[in-house]
Amino acid sequence: MSASERHGETPAAGRPRSATTRAQTHLWVAQRVTAMVLAIAVVVHLVMIVMAVRGGLSAAEIIARTRGNEAWLAFYVVFALAAGVHGAIGLRNIAAEAVGLRGRGADLAWVAAGLVTAGFGIRAAIGLYA
Amino acid sequence: MAEVASLKVSVWRGGEQGHFARFDVPARENQTVLDVVTHIQRELDPSLAYRFACRVGMCGSCAMTVNGRARWTCRTHVRKVVDADGALELRPLANLPVIRDLAADLAPFFDKWSRAHGTFQPKDARDGAVPDDFAVVPPASKQRREADAGIECIGCAVCYASCDVVAWNGDYLGPAALNRAWTLVNDVRDGGRGERLDAVAGDAGCHSCHSTQSCTERCPKNLDPSAAIAGLKRVLFWDTLLGRR
Ligand code: HEM
Ligand code: SF4
Ligand code: SF4
Ligand code: FES
Numbered sequence: 001m002s003a004s005e006r007h008g009e010t011p012a013a014g015r016p017r018s019a020t021t022r023a024q025t026h027l028w029v030a031q032r033v034t035a036m037v038l039a040i041a042v043v044v045h046l047v048m049i050v051m052a053v054r055g056g057l058s059a060a061e062i063i064a065r066t067r068g069n070e071a072w073l074a075f076y077v078v079f080a081l082a083a084g085v086h087g088a089i090g091l092r093n094i095a096a097e098a099v100g101l102r103g104r105g106a107d108l109a110w111v112a113a114g115l116v117t118a119g120f121g122i123r124a125a126i127g128l129y130a
Numbered sequence: 131m132a133e134v135a136s137l138k139v140s141v142w143r144g145g146e147q148g149h150f151a152r153f154d155v156p157a158r159e160n161q162t163v164l165d166v167v168t169h170i171q172r173e174l175d176p177s178l179a180y181r182f183a184c185r186v187g188m189c190g191s192c193a194m195t196v197n198g199r200a201r202w203t204c205r206t207h208v209r210k211v212v213d214a215d216g217a218l219e220l221r222p223l224a225n226l227p228v229i230r231d232l233a234a235d236l237a238p239f240f241d242k243w244s245r246a247h248g249t250f251q252p253k254d255a256r257d258g259a260v261p262d263d264f265a266v267v268p269p270a271s272k273q274r275r276e277a278d279a280g281i282e283c284i285g286c287a288v289c290y291a292s293c294d295v296v297a298w299n300g301d302y303l304g305p306a307a308l309n310r311a312w313t314l315v316n317d318v319r320d321g322g323r324g325e326r327l328d329a330v331a332g333d334a335g336c337h338s339c340h341s342t343q344s345c346t347e348r349c350p351k352n353l354d355p356s357a358a359i360a361g362l363k364r365v366l367f368w369d370t371l372l373g374r375r
Contacts, residue, residue, distance in 0.1 A: 021332030022375075028337040028363075029370045096333065097298040 015104070027089050027107065034086035041079040066128040073129040080121025088114025134216035137208065139166060141178065142221040145228045150219070151175070157216060163196050163203035166218065167232065180232040187350065190284035193291070194232050195221040200291040202350040223291040239287045239304070246307035247329045250314060253321035265319045276316040280309045280358050282351050289345035289355050301334040305345035305355035308336055312358035315365065327366060327375070336362040 052062065066072050092110040095101040137157050140150040153170050164182055171178040182192040187205040194203050197211050197219050212218055226234040254261040267274050289305040290296055296304050311330045314320050330336050336359045345355040369375045 018328050021328065021335065024332035025337060025366055025370055029367055032367065033371075093338075097295070102333070 020104070023104070023107065027092070027111075031086055031089040034082040034089075037078065037082040038086055041075070041082060044075065045079065063128065067130075069129065073125055076125035077122050080125065081118045083121065084114040084116075084118030085111075086114075088117065134214070137166060137212065137216045137218050139170065140217070140219045141167075141170065141232065142228075143178075143231055145230060148228075148231075157208070161208045163194070163201070163206045163208055163211065163218070163220070164192055166208060167194075167203065167220065178232070179230040188284060190286035193223055193286045193288050195219075195224055195291065200224065200288040200348055202286055202288060205350060223287055225291050225293070225296045226287065234287075234291075236285075236287055239290050239306070240285070242303045242307040243285075243310055245329060246303050246311045246335070247322055247326040248307055248310040248314070250317065251320055251322035253319055267318055271318075273316040273318055276361065277313045280313045280353055280355070283309060283353055284351060286350065288348050288350055292344040292348040294342065294344070295338050295340060299333070299338055302338050303330065303335055305339075305359065308339070308362060309353060309355035309358040312361050315362065324375070327362070327369070330362055331366050336366070339363075 052065070088110045091113075092101075092107065095106070095110075134157050136154045139153045139155050141153060142148055143151045153174050155166050155169050155174075158165075164185065167178070167180050168182075171180065180192075180194070182204060183189040184191075185204045187202060190202075192203045193200060195201075196203065196206060197217075199211075200223055201211070208218065220232060222228045222232050222234040226236060226238060229235045252261065254265075269275075269278075283306060285306065287306065289309075293302075293305055295302050308330055311326055314326060315323055339356070339359045341356055341360065343356040346353070346357070349355065366375075
C-alpha cells in the first residue's frame with residue numbers, strides 16, 4: 001500500500017497517483033520553462049520585426065536575410081516549440097477549470113495540440129530558410 | 131453606522147437549499163457579528179444553528195460569510211462591515227457542504243489537511259518513541275522562519291472559502307492545507323518531506339494555484355498561504371528540473 005493510498009485517495013484508473021501527479025508537475029514545469037523562453041524570445045522577435053521594417057519591407061529583403069541562416073532558423077524553431085507547448089498547457093488549465101476537461105487522455109491531446117501548433121510555426125520558418 | 135437603532139439581519143436558513151430569514155437586532159456601540167448571531171439564537175429564534183467556541187479568535191470555529199465575504203465572526207466588529215443602512219447578510223462559509231443554517235461542514239477541509247500530509251512525522255522517533263534529547267532549531271535559521279510564518283493557522287477555513295480554485299476544482303487541497311504542508315517541509319525535525327511533496331504536487335495540489343492571493347488577503351491571522359504555496363512550487367520546480375524526484 002502506497003503512502004498516498006493510506007491517505008484515502010483513489011488513484012486514477014490503472015495508474016498510481018504518484019505517476020499522475022508527477023506528469024502534472026512536469027506539465028507545470030514545462031509551462032514555466034517555456035514562459036521564460038518566451039519572455040526572451042518575444043523581445044528578440046519584436047526587435048527583429050522593428051529592424052526588418054526599417055527602410056521598407058520587401059519579400060526579397062526578408063528572404064535575403066533568412067535564407068540559409070541557421071541561427072535564425074534555430075531561434076524560430078525554439079520560439080515555435082515554446083509558444084506551442086506553453087499555450088497548449090495554459091489552455092489545458094483553463095479547460096480543466098472552466099469546463100472540467102481533465103484526465104490523462106485530455107493531457108496527451110493537449111500536448112499533441114501544442115506540438116502540432118509548434119509544427120505550423122516551424123514549417124513557416126523552414127519555408128523562409130530553405 | 132452607530133446611529134442606526136437596529137440592524138437588519140438576513141440569515142441563511144436551511145441546508146444547500148434554503149432561504150434568508152429577516153431579524154431586527156438592536157445595534158450597539160461595541161458589537162461583533164458573533165454577538166449578533168448569538169442574540170438572534172438566544173432572543174429571537176432558538177432553532178438557529180451556528181458554531182463558535184472560544185470567542186477570542188483562537189479556535190477557528192466561528193467563520194461565516196458576512197456581507198459576501200468570509201470572516202471570523204467573533205473578531206469582526208459590526209461597525210466595520212455594515213454601512214449606513216445597517217444591513218447584514220449572513221451565510222455559511224462557501225466551498226463547503228452546509229450542515230444547517232450558518233454551520234458549514236468542515237470535514238472536507240480537514241480531510242485535505244491529512245491528504246496533504248499535514249501531520250508532523252518525527253525523524254528520530256517514527257514509532258512514537260520519545261527522542262533522547264531536544265532538537266535544537268535556531269530561531270534565526272531560514273527554515274525556522276519559513277515555518278514560523280505559517281504556524282499560527284487556526285483552521286478557520288476563511289482562506290478555503292475565499293479561493294476560486296477550490297470552487298473550480300473539488301480536489302484542490304486549498305490554501306490552508308498547503309500552508310500547513312509548507313511549515314512541515316521547513317521543519318528540520320520532520321522525516322516525511324519526500325512523501326509530503328508528492329502529496330502536494332500536481333493539479334490537486336500547489337500547481338493549480340494561480341497566486342491570486344485571496345487567501346492571503348482574507349486570512350484573519352494575517353498569514354500568507356499564497357507565499358507558502360509559492361515555496362512549494364519553487365522546491366518542486368528545482369527538484370523536478372534537477373531530477374531529484
Ligand atoms: C505566445 C504567447 C503566449 C501565449 C499564447 C500564452 C498563453 C498562456 C495561457 C493560455 C496561459 C494559461 C493561463 C492560466 O493557466 O491561468 C498562460 C499562462 C501563463 N503564461 Fe503565458 N502565454 C504566452 C506568452 C507568455 C510569456 C511571454 C510569458 C512570460 C513572460 C508567459 C507567462 C505565463 C505564466 C507565468 C503563466 C501561468 C499563469 C497561471 O497559471 O496563473 N506567457 N499563458
Ligand atoms: S493564491 Fe492560490 S490558494 Fe490562495 S486564493 Fe489564490 S488560487 Fe487560492
Ligand atoms: S491560513 Fe488563515 S484563513 Fe486559512 S485556515 Fe489558517 S488562519 Fe484561517
Ligand atoms: S469563536 Fe473561536 S475563533 Fe471565533
